[in-house]
Amino acid sequence: MTRLSICMVTRNRAGFIGETLDSILPQLTPDIELLVVDGASTDSTPEVIARYQRNYPALRYYREETNSGIDGDYDKAVGYARGDYCWLMPDDDLLKPGAVARVFELLSEEPELVLVDAEVRDVKFERLLVPRRLSFSGVRRYGPGDADRFMVDAGEILSFIGCTVVRRSFWEARDRKRHYGSFFVHVGVVFEAPPRSAIICGETLMSIRYGNSMWTPRRFEIWAFSWPKLIYEARGYSDEAKRALMPRPPWRDLKQMISFRARGAYGRREYRQFLSKRRLGAMRPILSLMALVPGKPLHILATLLFVMRRQIWAPGSYELVRCSPYSNAASRWIARKAGLVDASP
Template sequence: MTRLSICIATFKRANYIAETLESIVPQLSDEVELVVLDGASPDHTAEVVAGFAARSPHVRYIREPINSGIDADFDKVVRHARGTHCWLFSDDDVIVPGAIARVLTELAASDPDLLVVDAEVRDKDLRTLFEPRRFRFSGRRAYGAGDGDALLADLGDALSFIGCVIVRRSLWLERERERYYGTLFIHVGVLLQAPLEHAVALGEPLVRIRIGNAMWTARGFHIWMFLWPELIWSFADFSAAAKARVVPREPWRQPQKLLVWRAYGVYDRGEFEARLAALTTTGESRWMRAIARLPGRCAHVAVVALLTARGHARASSVYQLVEGSRFSSSISRVVAQFGGFGQGARDDG
């Protein structure tokens, strides 16, 4: 019997997916399969995955004729899976040695509807460790149908990363899914649309998240200011206080957040007119327009300086801003280094 299917939906990640698969394939067994669904990648993803399929009979590769988007592709790969549980995994991160065995042990012991595992946050080369964990706790926590607020408060932020999620396949298939196509977080929609009878969180970092290579940066303002909060606040079975622990209902009303997105180069006058102008008061529109008009390189240097000054907890934010902004410059890099860029991080290489 296949107990666990590791399900990857991929698109144009040939330069990273080999490292992901290398971390998984040696841990496969008769109980565990790896299913890779390729959304019609135009690069050499097929050749990369074929090499791993030749090494292991537990690897299956499915290539779609067209790209249907990340949500639909994850839905498809779960439907192709054969395991009782599916580990929804990303195509550029890695699992740590022994992670699959640890997950199998928990599945055998508690048979949860949902298992969420902790993760480290590292740079795009996976050498520098920025955050040793994403959970605010260590150890094991269990949640029943009446513990929705506790689950959301503890795990809501972590659930934005799909690679931490192991879900019972039958639960996935019996819940609404197409409603969440286009949200970019179909797994959150499936998991939180109704109470979960039995969920478990393991405060053990079993995944290494790679940051600094996100494909979503250009759409970041729309995703994190609108799509993500709208999704979290759409769930009826959670209190406003629990939802607010994850994300404010309208984060775009916070000047500091707009300033950060201006520094990334994805909030500008066009975004203001397209997304905010019709939603704001006259007073709000003045400062929102002012931020949108700030010179990008100046905004970038200012935000980098402010974030580095906050020290350890912001090191990953500074790294992503320096690596991901179109306004990044030699000046902002010097400011980041002078202000403590990477402070609190360590190089494991």
């Protein structure tokens, strides 16, 4: 009998997936399976998986003929699973030694949901950016009357899908297709109605590879609209709990909009597509002007602000310098002088 299915979704990550598999496969036991859903990769992913299957015949691989998006592929993975529980696994992050055994231990309590903590590292796993994402350590448990407490505690870590271990029957009872295209189908599933029993484990069982997300070019759409929509439309949670996670839409926060612009995530296209037809009030001229501000000078200014605040190895500063199309010689020089050695975009 399979107790736990580790459900990985991948697409064109041949250069990363092997390291992820190396962190998972040695931890498997006969009642834990690993399956990989490949969303029509065009690189050498099938060959990489084939090499691992020769040594681990229990590794199941499903190659899709067409790509149906990350949300649909995770839903397919759960559908292929044989386990009572499914751990939704990214294709480029790493499990800590003993992580599977720790989750398996928590599943003995028969919860509907388990969330685990993770550290955040740079794309090469050379630098620790954030030692933990949860604000607490230890284990917290939630019952039928703890919906708001659960939402507030879970919100931050749920933005990372690899934290999520869900009972398969809980997943299948939810309207998953409603959340396709959000990039956070798991959040839609969890917040569709509060779980009757949940555990949040404040132990860092994973290492996140930061700055490598495939949805990076769409970060404004995702963080300014998809993510808030999932929070605001959650059912069974109070408005106070929702506001604790999302006090206001990010596009109403000038600091966040400056950050989006400096990262190359916001410009004229995003303004026309997402904001031009909204009721913006006094924010309209500001947001319209922000879309036209030259990106490179703003990038230099944003880099200086991170340096002045000593946030050199915060994920925000790392992403700004490494991932923005506006990264330039001057901003990289500032970053190198401040100690951010991996300053090339």
